[in-house]
Amino acid sequence: MKISQALFGEVRGGHQLKAASEGLSVPAELSARLDLPDTAPPGTDWSPFVSGFPSGDRYVVARTFRDAAASRSGMVVSHALIAPLDELVGVSNLSFLFERLIASPDAPPNMDNLDLEPVEDMPTASPELQAAAALLAERGEGPVVRLGHDGFEDLIVSLWANLWSELRRGFAFRLSFGPGDVVETPAPVLVCTPPSLSARWRGHRLLEATPETMSIAASMLSGGREGEVLRAFKADIGAKVSEFAELPYLEQAYRMAKLEPETLLNTVRIARLVERISPDPSDGRDGKRKVLDRLLLQFESADMSDVLSLRNVSFVGFLRSEQLWSRLTRWIADHEFEPTEDVSLFRAIEDALAPRSDPPVPDWQASVRSGLFEAARSARAPFARAFWRFAEARPDLVLALWECILPTADLEARLVETVPSKLSVDAVRTLAPLASDKRFYRLHAVAVAAAYEPAMAVRLQVAAEPAPRSEGIRLVLGRGSPSEVVSCALSLADDRVVEIATSLVVADPTLLADVDMTHPVAWEIWSAAVRSDAGAWKGPCDPVGVFHAMLTEILDGVARSGQTIDGFSRTPLADLATFPRRADLWPRINEPARGNLMTATARGWIERCATKDPVLPIEPDLQVAVLRxxxxxxxxxxxxxxxxxxxxxxxxxxxxxxxxxxxxxxxxxxxxxxxxxxxxxxxxxxxxxxxxxxxxxxxxxxxxxxxxxxxxxxxxxxxxxxxxxxxxxWGLKEITADEKWNSLEELAADLYPWGPDQDGLWERAGGRGADLEHTGSGRHQWRAALSRLRRGQSAPSVRSLLRIMLDDYASNERLRFLVDDREFGGHR
CATH class of the missing domain: 1.25.40 (Serine Threonine Protein Phosphatase 5, Tetratricopeptide repeat)
Incomplete structure (x- = not known):
């Protein structure tokens, strides 16, 4: 490694660069950093001390002495070795640099560039390493403070050996006379100070006795075995951890991932910590995948408060985080929305739709909104019940929720089914206009009926529901009329009267017993009545004949107002086993009527099969239903x-x-x-x-x-x-000689899977091992050996071979069976 040198000391009364290796460009601020950090208090013992810090793309290691020969007091001599930062962070032992620093305040013999070979061995651990590691792994302001400069160098070497490259890049250390002189960037992480100045560091982390217990992060910094698991976890999640202040977050994430209960809340905390210390999605993919998979799995037992804990976690450091947000959407869509969760539910809805402060991350917000949208479309009722509770508790947010879920007619039906008996006027004042604008007149009806006295509710419903609709009016009133109303409906064919008549037939189907069922309105009333109450199917005197006539008209393309078969498909009329044009009907009707009719007919077919009647052929569509x-x-x-x-x-x-x-x-x-x-x-x-x-x-x-x-x-x-x-x-069918030999091959391979020479079988039977193939699987070797034997190309005889095999496996029935067969020399 190419190392440059620089010497700093007194130059014209100031601390300046005195000499440097050839070609070295020394930044001006380096002189200040290699001077005393402040005026040394009288009587303090501080010389010499070592320092180190990154400077641009280089790392500086220096030793500084008091310069007794200077023209004034307080001057120092500093010898610095300057190494390439990218290379030095990969070196575990700094002693090869400290050994080349001057050992006295005298200038080095020469200032040439050095070509040094780093020491590969791990240094001997300093007695103070564990104590320093414990303090560095804690949260705290300012540097860790060691009293005294003697042995400081050994501590630095020991500590550096246990750091990883990201921490080494920002690692700085030096002498300090007090907190006030710690001003440079990067600030020193570890300082030594004269023992006489310890009072200046009150409230700071002083390096004293080794703690009785060590955190896992401290063990990692000190090279302890306990720290290896944390180092492995760090690598697993791709955490860089370039500052000591991030170590508590790393340890906290590890503890929650490995030592704490596997709850969704803990996993969310892990994700938040991992996101902080490993924000790059390309780092730690496997570890982050485990966290994400664990979170996805824990959704199975999550509650609404757990969902709220995700509101401020963006998962920007995770690949495929969209899986989580999709799972959150699905979880909300399938949720039961129990009343015990209403506080959390209402908070989640508010945060998703109109947060007052501290807005959640956009992905969470979008997922909750999508989940509410899907829940509103679920065929189950939990969301509808929760909607009413929310409307009662937060009428100010009903409009926002309405616009989020974009209600459908199916949701309207579920809301109508689950409406509470009482609602506040405030809730209905917001909801009723929304229902009317959406033409949800039944929803409008049940809402006003739950909030107002009957007279007012009817007035509001009539004003909102245009003619000829009347189902909402019927819901509000909940009353019926006598049999004359049915006759009136037949004669007037007024939609509102027809609807009222239908409700009467639902209550008393016999009102249709004497009615001419060929009348179009009679069909409409009967169909509507059956849709409302399947028991109304018995109204006409010949319900089967009337229903089959209705089906025939459908097949013939005759359209009648109100003629639908959905309701009938849920009655005993749905069994179409005796309907002659049944096969033509299935493509002409839609669900759910088709499925209901199909199911009923399938059951009827099965019931007839249980009798002595001939089994009737069935069409493919019906067969599918029968099989269900x-x-x-x-x-x-x-x-x-x-x-x-x-x-x-x-x-x-x-x-x-x-x-x-x-x-x-x-x-x-x-x-x-x-x-x-x-x-x-x-x-x-x-x-x-x-x-x-x-x-x-x-x-x-x-x-x-x-x-x-x-x-x-x-x-x-x-x-x-x-x-x-x-x-x-078993004598079920004659088999060929080839099949018999194949049977022998199969049995031989089962009993001697390594081949004919296993246990010396072949030679014991009178054969020669040299005649055998010894390559391929045991099954292959048997095939080759038996083929040669069958063609008479080698010894032993098949009968000798079988006899030896039978000696080995005397109780094997298959062997005895083969021995007795004529193909192998037997008599059977």
């Missing part, structure tokens, strides 16, 4: 145990039925005490063969192994799904 029904499993289990042939017939009509479901039903059949009829077994075998259900075939084979001979007809039909060994061994 749990009752299908129940029926198949029952039939599998009592009428397996019928179960197979049903499954034949359901080509999409999975093997697992059928196998579950078959387990019930296997548990019964009776015997499977041959024709049922053969039908079962054909099913397995046609579907390729290998696992079920293997289940039947297990039954055969334990003595269930009644499954043999089924296995003979689906034998192609079994391995050739099982087909051969």
């Amino acid at each position: 029904e749990r009752s299908l499993e129940d029926l198949l289990r029952k039939l599998a145990a009592s009428n397996l042939g019928r179960a197979v017939e049903i499954v034949d009509e359901l080509p999409s039925l999975g093997e697992n479901r059928f196998l579950d039903a078959l387990h019930v059949a296997g548990a019964r005490s009776g015997v499977m009829a041959p024709h049922d077994a053969e039908a079962l075998g054909r099913l397995l063969r046609d579907r390729g259900w290998r696992r079920t075939a293997e289940e039947l084979l297990r039954s055969l192994r334990i003595g269930r001979q009644d499954v043999r007809p089924a296995l003979r039909v689906c034998a192609s799904l079994l391995g050739y060994w099982d087909r051969w061994y």
Whole structure:
């Protein structure tokens, strides 16, 4: 390493540069920094002392002496060695520089540039290292103060060895006579001071006795083993830690990450600390990923107060922090919004929409707003209930929340369903105009009904709800009319009267018993009544015929006012098993009616399968619905145990039925005490063969192994799904000579996985090891050996080989079976 030298001392009565290495440019301020920091108090012992500090792209190490030969008192001689900063921060032992500094106030023999080799060995630790490390790792103002200059150099060397490059770059040390002389930049981190001046440092961190306990950060600075975990954590999160003041943040982050309970609040604190000490996203990616993953996982048990703790964490130092904000959005969207969390919830909404002070980070704000937006669209009710509580508690912010969630008709329906019995006038004064402007007349109705007396509520509703709408009026009044109103509705066809009549039919469906259901308004009233209350389906004298006529008109393209089937799809009429044009209907209707009708019809189909009627063919759309029904499993289990042939017939009509479901039903059949009829077994075998259900075939084979001979007809039909060994061994199907030799190869590789020469098998059987291949897997070696043996190209004989194998594995049934086979010299 190229080192420059500079000598400073008395020049024309002042402290100036006296000499320097050739080509060295010495900044003017260097003279001042290598002088005494202040006038030395009389009688103090301070000479010599060492100092060090960064200066631009170089680092200066110096030793300063009292100059007794100067023309006036207070003058000093300072010898400085100046090294490249980028190189020196990578050197762990500074002793190679201190050793080249002058040891007396005399000028060095020459001022040439030096080419020094850094010392690689770690220095001996100073007795004061731990005490200094403990103080440097604490939070405190000003430098750490050591009393006395003797041994200060050893402490500096020990401490430097345990620092990392970022800390070394800003590390400065020197003599100081008091806090008032610590003014330069960078300020010294560690100073020595004459013991007689210790009183000047009252309230500062004085280097005295070694503390009984050491923080983890202090252990890291002193080279202790306990500090290695913190050093590893620092590397993991990419923390640079260029100032000692940042060490407490590093240790706090470590303790929370490794030693404290894994709560979301602690993880947020970790993230905040990591963000502070490692702000560059490209640093510590793995460590930060762990923090982020932990935070994402802890969202599973988070509450609303935890969400508030995230409001001021920007995660700018984390890659893919958008995952967190997306998770926050999803968490709020799926939240239950319990009343016990209302304080935190209302604070979160306020901070997201209109913070009064200390605004949250934009990502948090946007995530909460998005989460509220999504929650408002959830089909569940928690947000709607929370909305009413918020409107009651914070009517001043209802408009801001309304504009954030952009309410939909679905939300209106949930709000109507969850409206409390009482609301304050203040809350409704804000909400009612918003509902009216959005044409949410039912929401308007329930709101005014909860806040005002009935007469006022009706007036407000009539003013807000334009004709011919009347559902809001009906909600406000909650009253009905006699049967004459139904007749009036049929004759007038007034929408408001029709709606009132519908509510009456909901209360008493028999009002439609004598009505001509071919009348268009009658259809409308019945449809609307059924939508409101499924029990109204029984109103007409022939509800099935009327409903099927309605479906026929839909298929024929006949449009009638109010003719919808959504309500009917939730009634017993939804079973369309007897509707002749059922297959044409499915593409013509929408959800949820289609799904409801499909489900009801599927259940009806299953119920008919349980009877003795023939199994009816079903279209693909209906088959999907049938497969979703749990009752299908129940029926198949029952039939599998009592009428397996019928179960197979049903499954034949359901080509999409999975093997697992059928196998579950078959387990019930296997548990019964009776015997499977041959024709049922053969039908079962054909099913397995046609579907390729290998696992079920293997289940039947297990039954055969334990003595269930009644499954043999089924296995003979689906034998192609079994391995050739099982087909051969159990007499299900003849196998070829090649398959027999393959079986021998498979068994040999299982018993002697390292090859034919394992345990000397080949030679014990009369063969020669030289004839064998010794490359490739054991299975490959067996294939080659048996191929040669089968062609008669080598000894031993296959029968000799099998006999030796049987000696090794006398209880192996497969070996005995092979020995007895004619292909291998047996008699079977």
